[in-house]
Amino acid sequence: MLLIECPWCGKRAQTEFTYEGDATVKRPEDGDQAAFHAYVHLRENVTQWHDEMWQHTAGCRRFFKACRNVTTHEIIATAKPKGDLPDMSSGKITS
Amino acid sequence: MVDLTQSRSALERVYTPGRFGVSSGQPGVMISERRHLTLIHIEHRDDDAESPLMIATAVGFPLPRAGQIAEKDGRRVLWLGPSRSLIITSGSSADGLSDAIASSATNAAVNDISSSRIVLRLSGPNARDVLASGCPLDLHESVFKAGMTATTNVDHYTALLDCIDTNTIDVYVARGYGVSFWQWLIEAAEEFGGKVLASS
Numbered sequence: 001m002l003l004i005e006c007p008w009c010g011k012r013a014q015t016e017f018t019y020e021g022d023a024t025v026k027r028p029e030d031g032d033q034a035a036f037h038a039y040v041h042l043r044e045n046v047t048q049w050h051d052e053m054w055q056h057t058a059g060c061r062r063f064f065k066a067c068r069n070v071t072t073h074e075i076i077a078t079a080k081p082k083g084d085l086p087d088m089s090s091g092k093i094t095s
Numbered sequence: 096m097v098d099l100t101q102s103r104s105a106l107e108r109v110y111t112p113g114r115f116g117v118s119s120g121q122p123g124v125m126i127s128e129r130r131h132l133t134l135i136h137i138e139h140r141d142d143d144a145e146s147p148l149m150i151a152t153a154v155g156f157p158l159p160r161a162g163q164i165a166e167k168d169g170r171r172v173l174w175l176g177p178s179r180s181l182i183i184t185s186g187s188s189a190d191g192l193s194d195a196i197a198s199s200a201t202n203a204a205v206n207d208i209s210s211s212r213i214v215l216r217l218s219g220p221n222a223r224d225v226l227a228s229g230c231p232l233d234l235h236e237s238v239f240k241a242g243m244t245a246t247t248n249v250d251h252y253t254a255l256l257d258c259i260d261t262n263t264i265d266v267y268v269a270r271g272y273g274v275s276f277w278q279w280l281i282e283a284a285e286e287f288g289g290k291v292l293a294s295s
Binding site: 001008009010012013015016058059060061062 | 162248
């Protein structure tokens with residue numbers, strides 16, 4: 001059982017949460033077909049750190065961001081939707 | 096003629112006061128259904144600083160902080176999430192409260208959800224053990240203390256827990272899951288010896 005830290009409720013069991021997708025994609029401006037195709041369908045198949053959206057479905061029901069290692073399942077940080085996650089692009093914490 | 100306005104418990108067909116499970120010694124857990132409560136759900140925008148103040152004026156005291164309960168004069172306010180609260184009250188404390196909040200905090204969503212939950216009061220030395228057998232939350236009395244509340248899972252049902260005191264916890268479950276939850280609860284309590292009390 002993983003414990004995930006909800007920014008509002010604190011550490012709770014993984015079963016209370018729902019994965020809600022890639023947090024790195026940004027909705028493009030209207031009208032750009034290619035950009036929308038990428039936004040809806042194209043995803044990086046990362047093997048290490050990944051910024052994700054999660055929802056505390058069985059708790060406060062809020063969405064939040066989590067930086068998770070998709071190989072080890074370690075979650076190094078969570079943040080509110082407008083908050084910042086550490087930059088793990090080089091595999092190490094840089095912030 | 097049948098009075099269709101009278102509220103009826105979702106547990107009416109299964110609720111039977113008396114001992115069950117292990118029958119020797121004192122019962123480890125007592126269960127009683129709390130009926131006729133008024134439940135008012137309030138939600139407002141995160142960037143709305145005014146609504147919490149207006150709600151507090153109508154209720155009579157400030158809203159609780161995260162994970163906490165605020166109570167006064169028979170009105171108990173539970174924190175449900177950011178910008179969301181649930182008021183539990185009954186009788187004269189409930190009279191007109193929903194309308195008063197709605198007319199005061201005009202930017203908040205105020206809903207009377209009294210008939211949408213079953214409310215069970217678990218008490219006794221094993222009340223926490225019964226819940227813990229189906230709940231991932233740390234329910235130890237040194238962690239989940241009186242005055243704290245949490246929405247979590249109990250046997251896969253979303254349940255709101257309200258810690259009354261060391262040996263007493265109120266459980267709120269969606270009405271439609273009431274009978275299923277009841278069946279799980281009775282089975283989970285059997286090993287400790289249980290007693291269903293008259294509903295209140």
